[in-house]
Amino acid sequence: MGKFASRALFAEVPTRNAVSKSLERLIRSTPRDLAIVGGALVEHELKLAIRRKFINLDKANDLFDANHGGALATFAAKINVGYALDLFGTVTRDDLLIIKQLGIYLRTRL
8 A cells, every 4th residue: 555545644734845745656656546545535525525514623623533433534424424414415425435445445455
């Protein structure tokens, strides 16, 4: 698994220089690594969309933190909550579940 598969990649806002270096590495990455990064980006954007629904973001932070048993720490949980909040419909939910399964497959079996 490459450096891009880490959830820590999106834990904080990177500097411009860090983004440039990451993009340079991505250009040289395998399709597998690119698919993993793509899935991580989708999950990150879903997290941001859910966070926008919270009034108090400080209280929401722990919900996404796997180290503190956060209820929204997994991609599956984010998909379920996003669907429950009507952020997307059943077709998108099903697509997101496929992306989640593909990510699991790529990280564990290849």
